[in-house]
Structures are given as C-alpha cells and as structure tokens.
Amino acid sequence: MLLPLIILLASCILIPLTIRCLSGNLRAEKTPANAPDSGRLLPPGPRGLPILGYLPFIGPNLHQDFMNLALHYGPIFKLSLGRKLCVIVSSPALAKQIVRDHDVTFANRNPNVAAGVFSYGGRDIAFSPYGAEWRLLRKIFVHKMQSKQSMDSFYPLRRKEVRKMVAELYNGGGGGGGEVDVGRVAFTTVIGMISGMFWGGTLGNGDGDDDVAKVVGGEFRSTASKLVEVLGRPNVSDFFPILARFDLQGVKKEMKRVSGGMEKIFDFVIDRCIDDMMNKPRSDDDHNGQQDFLHSLLEFKDQDTGNSITRQQIKAMLMDIVIGGTDTSSTTIEWAMSELIQHPEVKKIAQQELTRVIGPDSVMEESHIPNLPFLHAIVKETLRLHPVAPLLLPRCPTKGCHVGGHFIPEGTKVFLNVWAMHRDPEFWEDPTSFHPERFLNENDEQSTRSLDYLGGSFHYLPFGSGRRICAGLPLGERMVMYVLATLLHMFDWELPEGVVADTKEKFGVVLEKVNPLVLVSSPRLPNLSLYK
Template identity: 35%
Template sequence: MEATILLTMVLTTFLLFLFLRATFHRGQKYNLPPGPKPWPVIGNFDLIGALPHRSIHELSKKYGPLMHLRFGSFPLIIGSSVDMARYFLKTQDILYVDRPKTASGKYTTYNYADMTWSPYGAYWRQARRICLTQLFNPRRLALLEHIRADEVKALMCDLFAVSGHAVHLSRDHMSMVSMNVITRMVMGKRLFVDGVAEGPVPSLKVFRWMLDELFLLNGVLNIGDWIPWLDWMDLQGYVRRMKKIGKLFDAFNEHVLDEHSGERGRGEGEAARDMVDVLMEKANDNALEVQYGRIGVKAFTQDLIAGGTESSAVTVEWAMSELMRRPATFDVATEELDRVVGRARWVTEKDMPNLPYIEAIVKESMRMHPIVPLLTPRLAREDATIDGYDIPKGARVLINVWAIGRDPELWDAPEEFKPERFLGSKMGVIGQDLELLPFGSGRRMCPGYNLGLKVVHLSLANLLHGFTWRLPEGVRKEDLSMEEVFGLSTGRKYPLQVVAKPKLPNHLYV
C-alpha cells in the first residue's frame, strides 16, 4: 500500500516537472509581447478579478496595448487599441478566425455546432452564409417589421398598466419584448402567453434562469479550459452546471423542432416562414452538412433565441441607466422626439433616420457599456509576428473592447456619458470603425447586428417618447449603482428600478 502511494507521488511529481519544463521552454522559444511574469502552473490567473475586462485594462496601462498573459498552459495575447483590433480583426483576420476548444462550447452548444464556438471551416462558412442571406437579410427583416412594432407597442401598454409604480425595467419588461420579438421571428409564435408555455420549460421564470445560466457559463474563466490536465476535477463546478443547462436547452430545442416537423399549412410566402422553417429546410438540403443535420438546427435555434433576447434588453437598460443620471440629456432626447414624431403617435422604424440624438445615445451606451467587453477568444492558427513580437500558433487572442472605448487618445472625457460626441459623426457600430465594436468585426462579427440595432433603437425611442421617468422615492441619481456582472454578456449587477408616467394621449396605450 505504502509503495503504491510512493509510486503515485513520484509519478505525479515527474509529470509536473515535465509540464513545467515544457511550459518554460515554450515561453522561451518566442519573443512574446510584454506582460507580467507568470506563476508556475496557474500563470497569471491571480491578477484577474471578478471583472476581467477591467483587470486586463489596468494591466495594459503598464504593459501596453499589445500584452501577453499566461493562463495555465496557454499564452493569452491581449489587444487593447484600435491598431491591435485592426491587425487581429481585419488585416490578419484569417489567422485568428478560429475558436479555442472550451467546455462551454462542448457541453452547451452541441459540441461546437453553433455560430459562436464552431471551428472555422466548411460548416461554419455555410452556416454564416445562411445567417446573412436567409435569416438576417434586409428584405426578411423588413417583412417582419410588424412583429417588432407589435411587441414594442405591447411593452408600452404593459408599462402604462403599472405607471406610478416602481418596476425593474429590463427584468420585468425589456427582456419580455426582446424575447417575444425573437421567438416570433425564430419560432413563429410567442414563447410565453401570460408567463406560461407548452413544452419542457414550464414558466418564464425558469427560462430566464436558463438564459442567465447559459450566458454566465459561456463567459466564465473555467480552469479546465486553461489547465487541461485539471479538467477532470471540475474544481469550480462549472462543467457540471454546463452539462445540466445543455440538457435543459436540448429538451427545449427538441420540442421546438418537433412542433415544426408536425406543422402543415401555416401559410405561404416568405413572411409566413419563420427562421426554424428556413434552418430545417437547409438541413434537409444538406446545406448544414450531413454530419450536423438536426443538431445544427438546434444549435442555431438556441443561438438565435438566447442571443436575441439578452443583448437588446441589456443595451436598453444601460442606456436608460445613464439617462436617469443625466436629466439634461433626457430632455434633449425627448425634445427631438416631440419635434420629429409629435405626440399623436408612436415612433416607427421609419422615423429613426430623423432621430440622430437617439442614435447617438445608443452609440454612447455601446461605447461605455459594451455587452461583450472582451470579444469571444480567437485562436492563432499559425505563428505570426506583429511589431517585432511573436504570436505563437495555439495562442488565445482577446480584444478588450471595453478598454478601447475608454482610450483617452480616442475619446474626449472617456468616463463621461456624452452622446453629443456622435452628432455629425459618421462613426458606425457595424465593424468598420474599430473605435466602436459592440458587435465585433471581421469574419466572426455577430451576424444579427442589424436586427439587434432595430430592436434597441425602436424600444429606447418609444420608452423615451411615451413616458417621463424617475427613480423610486428615496433614490438619488447620485446613488444609482452602475456596477457590472461579467459573463458572455455584461449587464447591470443590480437591475434598474424606475417609475414611469405616461405623457401621450391615453388611447395610444390601448
């Protein structure tokens, strides 16, 4: 017995020695960008706090806009400037278009079958082409404009019913309009009616928890992803949770596909076909490749519903949070709405080109509060060199969008919320202007950005147009917390609580 224990200890020590030696020599082989000295085994994990984008930003102030960290077994290259974003996302995008293997990709997205985590190759290219040409093309979005208008009007009516009472804007209301818009476009119907749904998800509360868990687990620093030989131990318990949420979403996705497989005669024409119809048709035509088929459709359905629900609601909540702290900015926005739209109707999508200040508010919110502050990691496909430094094959690459949005060389008073900075500016948010990257850029840019912008603009404009807003009694604007919680999307730590008062004729809320 004692001999067995001794042999195990010797073998473990020997393997650890080999690992450390390999790590040391691998680090010495390259002229890596500057960065803090890593600890054995754990690397620089000890320098990363609960908000990694902020921790990394502080480190980049010391080591520069191109920085090297070591997370466990892997080098991590951080870009924190426009020049670095241009190199990794534009100039040499093809070298960094791949994704690293992660437990979340394996257990929550059908073994990397979705758009976010799928490896670069024929399947990913076909899938992205379907997104751009079939799901999110301008004609299809225009045909489904009535859905967005319906759900935003329903949001206004719901808020009218609780006017004068404090509500959690995003949790109780905005997340619902986002969910209804995306589920009607994806599934052809609202997921919940009066908070109840058919199928394996019994209530809105449960589904919200599922979405929160999915986004959290896809954004965490899972030790097993970075120190593979510790993966089996699941030290943080994340893998167990990933497997659980993966099974729950699979049951939900199976139910959605079963419903569509059994439906006939739902109408004719492009507007009558929802996104699941399109995906199932492409899968049957082998456009999603034979090896995926139904799994690919489930992965994409999950991507569309989860991504479309979360991002729009969080963006509007951040914008409203900033406006609650700045009444003067609020007044400028409402003056523009009264002048362009008047008080006899709601704002429509056709009004948006004539509402530059509303657009500026959205851009400024996305600059200060990017939903994905650290773009989902990319994988270096081969050795490369930039500014005299080596980027080794297999390195993980992150772009700190949050840091770029606070670069004093790019922005005057970067910590201040100033929508005016975008008035008269041609800077956009669709990946061409690298100072502002809420949807990323290059081949891995979010394909649903156009839909997301439409929902955010229409929702925010009508919230400001239809109501006056104040904080609950006893809460001063100076006391409003702007703390974040990190995940695949980064929202408010404490939901925004506000009180609405209608300001349009009552018949518009009916």
Template identity: 40%
Template sequence: MTLLQKPSSLSSNSWPWWLQNINLNDAHSDGLLFTLTIAILAISWYTMKSAVTEKKKHPPLPPGPRGLPVVGNLLSLDPEIHSFFACLSGTHGPILTLRLGRKVCIVPCRTGAGILCSPRMAPSGGCCEGCACGTCLALPPSTPYVPGRAQRDNEHAVGRNRDGEEREEIAAEFRRVVADVTEQLGKPNLSDFFPGLARFDLQGVARKMREASSKLEVVFGKIIDQRHRMDGLKREKGDEDCSRRECEDFLQVLLRLKEEGDAKTPLTMTHVQALLMDMVVGGTDTTSNTVEFAMAEMMNKPEVMRKAQQELDTVIGNNNVVEESHIPKLPYLHAVMKEVLRLHPILPLMVPHCPSKSCVVGGYTIPKGARVFINVWAIHRDPSIWENPTEFDPERFVDGKGDYSGKDFTYFPFGSGRRICAGIAMAERMVMFSLASLLHSFDWELPAGEKLDLSEKFGIVLKKKVPLIAIPTPRLTDPVLYE
C-alpha cells in the same frame, strides 16, 4: 609566472576537469592554454551572436506582471477584469502577457497594439458533442447565410401564434434554460486554464452544460412540433397569406431550408437548434443590458433624454406608436446608441481568440495556441483617441459619425474582420426600437430617495452592477395606444 600559469596556492581540484591533466611546466603549456582561451572566447562570442540573431527572428512575448509557479497570474486577477487589464497596460504597455495556469493570455488594450484576427476559442464547458448552445455551432464553413426575417425579435424567432397559456408555459421554461446556459458560459472553469483537468470536469461545468443542452432540445422540439402542426393546419384550410416567404419568421426560414436540403451543406435539426440558440443567447442579455445602460446614462443626463424625446415627437408625434419604419429617421437616438456601445461595450473583452500559428504584432511574438482577449472597453476609453473618454456624450456621434462595421480600430463594439458579430443588424434594430418605444411612450424618473449607480459588473456580457429601477409616466395623448 605567466597569466596562464596554474597558481601553486590552488589545488588541482579547483581547475576544470578538462585542464586537470595539463602539465603547465611543459614548454608548450602557455601556447596550449592561450589557444584554449581564444577558443573559449570565440565560442562565447558565437553563442551570444546566435542568441541575438534568434531574438531578432523571434521577438519576445509582450511584457506583463510576473506570476507564481503553476498558477501564474490567476491569484492576482481582479473580478472586474476589463478595468484591471486597462490598469496593467498603464504599467506594462499597450499589449500584455499574462499566464493563467497553463495558458498564455495576450491582451491588446490600445489601438496601437494591433488587432488579431484569429479563430475563436470556445470555453471547454461549452464543447460537448451535439450541444445546441451557440458556442458549439457545428455548421460547416460553407454553410450559406440565412436571409429574410433573421432580424425579428426572439418571440418571432420561436413562433408567435400559440395559445396564450401554452405559450407562456414554454416561454417560462425557455427563459430558465437560457439563463442556465448563460450562467455556465460565464463561470470561471479550471479546465480552461489547466487543460489536463478537463477530463475530470472538477466543477461540473461540462455536465451542467450537457444537461442544459438536453433541456433545450426538449423545448425546441416542442416549439418546432407546434410550428409544424400550425403550418399544416393553415395549408389544410388554404390559408396562404402568411405562408409566403416574405412573411416567414426565422424558425420558418430554417425549417424550410432544412426540408429543401442542400447536397453540399445539409442543414440538420441540430443546426436549426444551434442557430436558434445563437439568436436567443446572443440577442437577449446583450440587447437588454445595452438598453439598461442607455436608460441609466440618459436619466443621469436629463438633457440627453429630452433631446431624444423631442426627436421622437417630431418624427412620430404624441398620438402614434413607434414603428420599425421610424427607426432610420432618428439620427440623434442612433448617436445615443453608438455612445452607449462605446462607453459600455457589451462584450468588453470580445470573444476569446486563439491564433492557429505564431505571429508578430507590435514587435512582440504572439505564440500559437495563446488565448487572445482584445480589451475593446479600454480602447474605447483611450484618452489619446477620445476627448473626455469617460463622459457620456452622444454629440461625438452626430452627423453619422462612428462606423461600427469593423473598419475603424478605434471603435468596434461588434468586433472586426471575418468574425465580426453576425447579428449587427438585429442588435441595431432591437436596441433602437426598444429605446424609441420606452422614451416615446413614457417619461422616466428614479424612485424617491434613490441614487443612480452607473458602475459595471464584468462578465461575458457586461451588465450594471446595480440594476436600474425607474418609474414611468405616460406621455402619449390617447390611452388606447397603451393597450
């Protein structure tokens, strides 16, 4: 019996249906089966070669932990996602893939993983039509940059000349609404992971965001109406001292641009409200949390605080207050700020991005529509880049080192590329001015018996897990300076 003969011990039903009708006793059977065998081997070889070729054309996704059906890796996520992703990269490599529900998520955790510059993805809860929140900014792509006094604080952005009582009332309402918007933006939303559920809004995130947006419109309306009335009264009195463009605050610039109009890129009241919201949401928690981390780190290292205060005393003296003109003359305090932004980047995973087309990064396919989280927190603590990466050491940024303009992919707390943070100048001035004022005016110490806790709590904006409580002691010689 040849190797291709049908064994008598096997029933005919054991053979594939396409060999059932072959008569192996036929003189031509061996030749026919030999031909079929060669054909099968040839097809198998071609299939394997095609698969290898296809793999070369389309590299695999980055590695990552295995997930469960339907939910993927959702159930295994740790609340401190930024450090959880960093731990996973130690096992799976510098760039990770996780499946969160129906979404493929790509997480670069080291500089060598490459940096993706793709459109930002807003959370589904922030995508309500006409929303005044910063996630849904409806400005057309060619909207001109608003120059002038955009780097003022939030108080100046919404007006500074109100009667005290009315101003406090509006400010309190404003803070409540902004806190509500920030809370909704930070909530995990099932609709982000299972887009098919978005229409049902099971958690009510979109509804609450719409409600917060409506409240913001009312508050902004009060602020804008009041500003119109005040400017009108000034014009009637002939008071032109603060009507000049160099004295305009951010809101005045926006209202003037709206009134002047632009045929190509008209500025509407919705745009004005959205830009105001961007300024407030983007510049409130981010600034205050950075200042809080900086104060905590310096209180943990008193020698750093003393050195910063010595610089302030040399530049300003102890019989004067901090002015904005002093800020460029404080290189060591600038190094402190840079080190805080390295160790505690205020947006630890940046703003999520979504590639508009598939691409290859680091030898892996990044599919179109994936959600990309760049773990800048992990990159800033990469021991292959930074010496003693978990230690707070401003000396690493003295002599002007540390460029956060987005060109250095080992240090980019504000992002990089076309979508780099538009508020870098404002953030730099606000953080520096706040730190300089706090350190120059006061000495700081912990309450008796308290221990300093530097642990972090993950969120869209990184914050201290335990809020800092510190006791100030005046440093300035003239008590009038504190009035």
C-alpha cells in the same frame, strides 16, 4: 468572482501534478508560454506564480485590470491564467493587424467548457472552426434572419412584444408611478421577440396553440436566463484543462442539464414545425404573411450542393441567438437608460426628437428608426462606454504569428480590450464622459459622425470586426433601438425617492450593472388608449 476559484485551486493544486507525474507526461504537455522558440520574442507581461500564473492577482473586472496592466506593459502584453497563455491587445493599430491583416489566422475560437457544451462541441456560428461549415452556417443566418427582407417579415412578431411591454408597464404600475426593473423588462421583451421570430409562425395559430405558445415561451425565458448565468460562472477547468475531466465545480454538468432543457424546447417546436409543413403546404398567405426562422431553416437548400442543414446545426444556431441576442440587447438598453437618467438634458433632447418624428398621438414603429439620429447617437455612445463584451470573444491563432513585433504562439487566447480602446484619449475627447453629441459633430476631425458598428474604425469595435464580427448585429441594433425608443416615447422616467444613480460595472458574459436599474415610470402621452 475569482477568490473562490483561487481557494479551490489551492485546495486541489496537487491533483494536476500527481496526474501528470503518474501518466508520465510532465514534459509532453505543450507550454508555449514558458518555452518559446529561440528568437521569437513574446510580448512583455507580469510574472505570475508557479502553476497559478497571474490568477491570484486578477480582480473581478478583467477589462479594467487589463487596461491598468497595459498602462505599465504597453498596448500588447501577455500573462498566464493557470495554464492558459493569454495575450491582451489594447491598441487600435494592433487590433487592425489581428482582425484584418491576419484575420484568417485569428479566425478561430477556443470555447471554454460551458460554451463547448451548449455549442455541441463548437458546431455553432460563434465557436465553429473557421471553414466551409462555419461559412455555410453564417450565410444561412445572415440571409435567412438578418437580411432586410427577413427582418421586415418578422416585424409584426417584434411589434406584438413591444406593445405587450407597454401595456404591462402601464397596467402593472406605470399608470400610477410604479417602480420598474428596467433590465428585467428589457430582457423579457427581447426574449419574447426572439422566441416569436423563432417559432411565431408555428405556435399561436389556433387550435389551442396560444396556450402552448405561452407555456413554451415561459419555459424558454426561464431556461435562457439560467443558460446565460451558468455560462458566466468562473470554472477551474477553463484555466487547467487537465482538470476538466473531474468537473470540480460541476459547471459542465449544470450546463448539460440547462442546455438539455433548452434542447427539449427546440426539439418540441422543430417537430411541430415539421408537422405543420407536412400537413399544411405553405403559401405566401400562411401565418398572416409571417414566416418564422424555423420554417426558413427547415426549408433551406444550399444552392451549390443542394444539402440541407442538420437538426443539430439548427439547434446550435438557435442556441447562439439565445446567448448572443438576449442579455446583450437588454443590457445595452439598461445601460442607455442608466446614462439618460443621470443626464436629464440628453433624455429631454431624445424625447423631443421622438415627439417630433412620431407625434404625440402615435406609437413608435420600426419605420421611425432611420429618422432618429440623436437616439442612434445615444446608443453608439452607450456602446462606447459600456460595450456588452468588453474583451470580445477571445481569438485563437491557428499558427504562430507576429503582431506588433511580438510573437504569438499557436493556441494562445487573444483578447481585444475594446473597453480600453473606447476610452483612449488619443481617439476620444473627454473619453470617460457621456456625450452622444460626439457622434453628430460634422466638424469632428476624427470623424466620429461616420462611425458605425461594422468594424472598419478600429478604435470603435463594440461588435468586433473581420470575419468573426457579431453575426446578429443588424437584428440587435433594431431591437435595441425599437425598445429604447418606445420606453422613452411612451413614458417619463425618474429615480425612486432617495435612490442615487450609479454606473458600477460587473464583468461577466456581458458587462452588466452591479445594481439593477430600478426607475419610476409614468405615462408621457396624453392619449391613454395608446397604452392598451
């Protein structure tokens, strides 16, 4: 992943030097990594090359390289990636200092070039600076989309997509042993759920809207996939900000093009929603009792100020959900199925639980989720071994701060290596093995049974912790459980003949499988009418 980037850097290495010399700012640029204040001890770390820093020595899987470096330099270390000073933390105790003890100091982000484009310069929930605007956006998102009442009202829209997934799997080959790209099926289903919750009450309500919804939904899925792909590209401008103006790899230009396509979709549906609200006064019975997220946002009035949120803030929030809710959920489902196919005894127990709770003549409903403790344990164990964001989103301190006796300068990129913490033998028995039962053991001295996703146990942080914990956690958990349970309840799964399972990882926007999981499905339930 980084080799082409290093070659590009080597080919243009004189550009930043020439520009800096001509502009006379060679000494003016801040270099906290090389010039710490006297008496302020930076964390230890490997020495890199001039200008390039440690970039040439980093492999494609940063989380694994960082864990190996931590074994040598300790649970907190520094390195320079180009002109960026980075600090990596691999200890739950030190993570606690960052996300709880100094949470406000570390509550800001430092978005890369591509993220800055799709977030409208950091105006969204993920990258907005910590402050009043961020608190308002997060409050709206949590109350309007993440509350139990809101998510329950969106359930018919999610159910529609899951039933569609089952029918397509059955009709497209599942009824006769066809091969299935599990990650692709999960992504299509999740993106359908999200688009339904975005505008399911605006499109698809007669007068030709069904056809419009299909067209918009198709464009939405295609654009969302491309958006995630561009966001994951290595970009020289992220390591050498002085080169950002040149956009040498065209990442900024491409992100503007792709996010512009998504913005057109949002604008189209927002206009339709506004027209709908003006011409059809809403009652509790409109849209079969469903109120999509757009209506909620457009109707929002802050109780304290009476202000509404802007169109740009609405689009930034929708963009967040596209980035944060699609690949993360679908990748978790794919990893869970990958582990289960390699552990058939665990899959068998999960399917027995599903049959016992749901019954052989019924389909999976979200109301069944609280009664599936073993499946919950499977998802928790999947996220322990394969956290979708193994380094989380980097934090950026607003002022110099001491962590673990070491000074972290303002503006440093701070990564929490949760992938390493989730495999720490001090906290996890047999840490590299897939054992969902560890989350069900009542006699476990480390109380893994009580672990949740809320970030209170610092050796288990799949969604982060503190003020910047993943805002979409409740929705993501529901979607993963619902889709995974349906796949296991409705179908039996096995590897194609001659194919060997693997769990090779690929670091990117999310922690993906190197080789997509392709399985053969067959109906599991005797009542075939349940597949229509």
